[in-house]
Amino acid sequence: MANGREVAIVTGGSRGIGAATSLLLAKAGYLVVVNYVSNKPAAEKIAAQIMHDGGRAAAVQGDVANEDSIVQLFNAADRLGTLKTLVNNAGVVDVKARVDEMSAERLARMFTINIMGSFLCAREAVKRMSTRHGGSGGAIVNMSSAAATLGAPGQYVDYAASKGAIDTFTIGLAREVAREGIRVNAIRAGIIDTEIHASGGEPERAAQLRGQIPMQREGTAQEVAETIIWLASGKASYVTGACLSVSGGRSV
Numbered sequence: 001m002a003n004g005r006e007v008a009i010v011t012g013g014s015r016g017i018g019a020a021t022s023l024l025l026a027k028a029g030y031l032v033v034v035n036y037v038s039n040k041p042a043a044e045k046i047a048a049q050i051m052h053d054g055g056r057a058a059a060v061q062g063d064v065a066n067e068d069s070i071v072q073l074f075n076a077a078d079r080l081g082t083l084k085t086l087v088n089n090a091g092v093v094d095v096k097a098r099v100d101e102m103s104a105e106r107l108a109r110m111f112t113i114n115i116m117g118s119f120l121c122a123r124e125a126v127k128r129m130s131t132r133h134g135g136s137g138g139a140i141v142n143m144s145s146a147a148a149t150l151g152a153p154g155q156y157v158d159y160a161a162s163k164g165a166i167d168t169f170t171i172g173l174a175r176e177v178a179r180e181g182i183r184v185n186a187i188r189a190g191i192i193d194t195e196i197h198a199s200g201g202e203p204e205r206a207a208q209l210r211g212q213i214p215m216q217r218e219g220t221a222q223e224v225a226e227t228i229i230w231l232a233s234g235k236a237s238y239v240t241g242a243c244l245s246v247s248g249g250r251s252v
């Protein structure tokens with residue numbers, strides 16, 4: 001249980017998996033920084049719900065595709081308390097395309113948000129949490145995807161590759177900072193019922209792919225959030241560098 005002055009940042013905390021995670025982190029005693037890029041009402045709604053339930057939260061705008069914006073997000077968190085947990089959750093998909101149809105602009109957006117954003121947020125978190133820098137340790141949870149191992153052919157190989165990068169990043173950073181009090185893990189989420197599928201032009205994607213999932217159903221944001229909370233908590237004290245599938249059995 002966090003002590004109320006311990007801060008958790010959830011990038012993309014306004015909707016979907018990030019929103020469910022923000023609510024659970026607040027219940028675990030964190031002051032939660034609910035980050036969003038453009039949907040201020042959604043982030044403020046989550047922060048208001050946390051405060052209504054007796055927790056502490058702040059909705060903070062910040063674009064993980066922009067380094068200055070990331071630094072400002074972390075500076076805002078510093079003014080609220082001590083950063084102990086980062087959930088590197090913000091991420092995007094794109095419309096269905098083959099690799100031979102992808103523009104450089106599309107690839108730059110995908111890799112800047114999904115990969116560079118996670119790296120730069122982790123950089124800021126390590127500067128604050130690492131015992132090497134005078135911090136008292138903490139936990140980072142990165143959002144990967146089952147796509148990292150499935151590859152998403154004919155759909156969005158760029159997205160899958162961005163999540164493959166997150167897996168490797170998780171393993172490397174975990175080993176780099178293991179002796180500095182920081183644990184770093186990733187979740188390879190399967191098909192989860194959120195708005196991300198509609199943002200990729202396929203609002204019915206979860207229902208369409210249900211039959212391919214061993215458990216025969218999509219997951220909920222709450223089910224992913226529960227796993228994130230566990231990885232961030234002291235109950236996972238010997239877990240670092242893990243890429244944990246939360247996918248109803250859908251993986252290779």
Ligand code: NAP
Pocket residue numbers: 011012013014015016017018035036037038039040042062063064065088089090091092113143144145146188189190191192193194195196197199
């Ligand atoms: P979602 O419902 O589409 O929500 C995306 C969140 O990310 C929103 O809060 C959005 O903020 C934020 N965001 C987007 N671009 C951002 C940026 N540049 N800077 C800061 N925040 C940004 O997504 P989700 O389904 O919950 O997915 C969350 C994570 O899980 C992603 O990394 C995704 O790749 C991963 N994942 C999802 C699934 C799935 O099936 N849903 C499966 C595997 C992995 P606004 O509200 O301001 O737009």
